[in-house]
Amino acid sequence: MNASEAVQRQLKDDWDNREFEQVLADNIKSIANFLSTFELSCRSKLATLNDKINLLERKVEFLEARVTKGDTLS
């Protein structure tokens, strides 16, 4: 009976350890998943910002060109 108990105890420990590993792995995974979605979300937002800055930049360039009247900016 003792031997059997020892085996059972070991088995239980094994299950416990595996569960612990699994919990850790799952949590790291959820961090990774979060980072992924976070990146995608940031990319969308940055793209929107980028559009606005681009337009402003274009506008500034355009106005500069208009103001200089043919002379290149030094």
Added chain:
Amino acid sequence: MSNNVSLEAALNNVSLLDMIVVPDDQPDIEARVLPLLYRANFDTNFEDRSAFVTGIAKYSEEATRHAQFNDMLAEGLQHAANLYTWRCCSRAVPMAKSNDQPNRTEINEMVVNVLKPEVSKLNSFMRFTLHAIQRFCEEVRRLCHSEKRKDFVSEAYLLTLGRFINMFAVLDELKNMKASIKNDFSTFRRASQFLQTMSDTQAIHDMQNLSMFLATQNKIKDDLKLQMKTIEGYEELLSDVVNICAHMYEQQLYISPNEKHMFVKVIAFSLFLMDGDAANVAKLDQKKRLSIQRLDKIFKSLEVVPLYGDMQIQPFAFVRRSSHYEANKWPLSDKESEKCHVNIVEKVHTIRSDHESYVTQFAKINNEVAISDRVGSDREHRELTSLALSGIQLLCQWSCAVVETISWKLLHPTNPKDNRECPDTAEEYERATRYNYTPAEKTALIQIIAMIKGLQSMLGKMEPEMSNATRKCVYVELQAFIQHTVNEPLQKAIKNKKDLLASILQSVKDSICDVGYELNRMTDTKSKSKKSGSKVDSANSSSSDIRIPRRTAAPGSTQLYMARTQLESLISEKLCGGKKILRKELDSKTIEKISVFLRKSAHWPALFKFSDSMTEAGELSQLWFREFYLEMTMGQRIQFPIEMSMPWILTDYILSCDEHSLIESALYQLDLYNDAAQYSLFSFNKQFLYDEVEAEVNLCFDQFVYKLSEMVFTNYKQLASSMLLDKRFKSELSRVGTIIRTPTASRFESLLQQRHVQLLGRSVDLNRVVSQRINMSLLKALDAAIWKFESEPLSSIIELDMLIEANRLCHSLLKEVLHSLAPFDDIFQEANHAVNSPHGRITLHVFWELNYDFVPNFVYNGSTHRFVRAKQFFRKTPAREKPPQVGQVYYWGSKSLMAAFMNISNGYNSCIGTQHLKAITRLLHYQGIAVILDELLKMTHRLLEEKIKRHVRNVFNMMPKVLKLPRADYGSTALLQYYCHHLDAVGKYPELKSEFCQDLRELGNMIIFCQQLEVALGQEETHDLFLAAAFIGNVPQPPSRNAQEQMKQLAKLEEKYARIHLSEVIAKNTNDEGQAIIAKEAELMTKERLCCGLNVFENFLLRIKQILANDEIWTGGYPTNGVFWIDECVEWYRVYSALQFFLCQPTRDDNEVYAE
């Protein structure tokens, strides 16, 4: 930050991440996006086998061998990758041309240096193969030992043997196919023999061996067969392998295309191996160990399978090759069919309905998971688990359909006879890919690939929930199985003293059971005192599963293997543990339960690594790989152009076909490159292949963006043009029978909303790259419009105006979907070259036309207020620019629209009227008009000073100094005679009717043009003011009975419109005083137009007057009598009167009066 964070706190922190909202609102039309992939691999490859002390020793021994074989299989796979991706080196290295070339030693040394690492790979390949064959035969010999033959061999083990057989077949075919390996090796050998570096006999011997090994075709197969033949009864073992593979294949117990194809290859190759000195296959068929009929069906259902990458084989060819092959036994497979066994065009319908029903089910469960916070029940976990499994199976089925179609097509290239589009010069690979698919097949492939990738991405999003549920479900099932199925027979076996059975059952229980010994003991005691009525007992009776704890842990891979294998041995028909058949000792119910459990648990390992299984099931990198065909070109091609590459063929088809619904699957096709790149890097481990994929992607993506932008631009251009086209005009046209096609609804929006397309680890903002191109296209379109105007007379300004309006509308439609499009006016100014020069191209050309064509060649018709082209020409118009050569899309979008608009604008071609002048004012603005007027004034000045003045002076000289008024009673005839006589010289002035009149016409044209321009400007401005009225606080007076009431109503209206009175709103809402002032000034600018205060025409006339007043030739100088000139011919009106006598006389030959 503290260094010690407790586990609980850490887990809490992670769960907090769920609370953070990370919006990414773009349509999901892309394959699974993985900027960051985290994989946890719990497969131990039997490393922990020794821990299962309670297991039967035989199986833990088997596990050891299993582990070894798995390692060898992995190594074999790496060798296969090496062989497959081998590129010929010897073609690239220079050769020593003759024996007396001075640098031949260096060349040879270099060759040896370069090829040495490659040859060492070949060496290890050969060693591995020989070792593997030996190891495999040992194993077969062990299992076929007469004592062992009746023993039970586990399913997993047979499958591993099958994998080994498959590996041999693949390696051998690869070795046969790659001629470049042999060439490279012989180059190396020659070079090293020249250098005589190999002095010891061992090395020379090795080299000789390797050379033989490489040069002998089918070496591996034949070696294997030779060795196998010596083993007695090997065919029986192989027939077990064949049977298990056939079973797996028929029951669809596979979860990736690779696995499916492997089964068939194993069956075929095993049959080839079995066929030794006698017709073993037929014998086994007679003994009912095999069923040829069954295998025949299998071969028929899968005629062509991918062997490796783009290499295909017909599995049946192995059977046919065996020496005792009898064709009549294989009625189905023996004849090759004309068509692919997968009818992809038909198949897509069933796939779509499967997809739909699956997605519905998925969405339902997904919603349930999303809205509930509680921990799910066992039922929900079971549902999710089966959903996950069927998802993978569907993916696998669909990928199989795609891969098998592609394989079949590769093996059956088209030819110019079958496909008219295929030119005679088309090369092999081109015929296998580019011309080998009908449009319907391409559409089907595109749709299936889109469904595969879409489902993959959907499953990927649910992956954490699904794996979690799977683990919970598996845990519960496992424990329930122990409790309900194993415990009872175990007790019985102990009671009946069946030691072996009891020990195996105990071992199964010990390897997977997870009840703490406390609980275990409790249940033991409880079963003895059943009637005690304890708490536990009542709970037990109400719910059968309450004793089972819940965990989210999956069983270990070895653990599951041990349990499964032991259970399998229990219900096997064969001997277990070498003594007796245990099946007989179990009751049928238990056997049934065990077999159900075995069936269920077969897929568990795949579900535990759900993410990987899913990736593998939908992996289509094969569509890109073409090493086999590259090898076939014998160095003619280093790489194939993108037109022959399947991913691009599909993408290109989407962009060039008329089916707009396909456009949303475009990004899924590009994901094939991701697959290929992933496979090159992580399975082949070949950087150079990745580089080639990358190069192709660079090219393709450019093309993709280019074509997509073109499509988008064309579509929106056509849309804008059709919107502008008059409705009545359209209906008239359709009544006549001409139909102008309005562009069909297209689905660019979702594609254009993609801000982060993942391609080979890069993230592409599709919206931005398309915007950039569209900016260019708009610029080009406007440039083309202006250029066209420059090549035509002034009257085409109407067309220019319409074109600009169409482009403006197109721009505003595009602006809705493309976010970084430049403002239209900026683009227009740029096209007009008006950014940094004061006058745009339009202004310059208007002036050019006025100067060279309009002023000299037109006449004014006072009743229609139009200018028409005169019949007599005195000035020749210089040649205009050539019209631009650009596509329809840059004008009106399509041919029919172009024709329609050309017809409309043709109506304006023959005259210059109010519409033209209005268009001029719209396009030129104040600045341009000022320039034009200024120039006209200068022209007038020049005309008066240089030309007309000279003529006037000449005419004065010809006229008598004094011409008195004759008496009226002479009669009109006499009076006319009188004047004609006196002015005879004037009438004979040679330049009178040519130059002088022409000059006068020009002067008149300029003046009237100016007046008409003013009228047009006035109308435009009034229109403008009218539209702006509501926004600048300009409220019209309401009708009323008296002034007082009117005042009241006016105040009311003013209050009503105060909300949209812009300058006031701005002043109210801004803190910046400057802005308020600017708004006020802008309003003032809007209100105070030229037409309100100033009069252009008046000014123009005043200027002319000033010019005239400066010279006495016009005014006649100060009259001598101080009042006015009476009879002297010195003033302008005298000249003009004199001219009238001759100009008003009808010409003799031409009596008609000008129509206008």
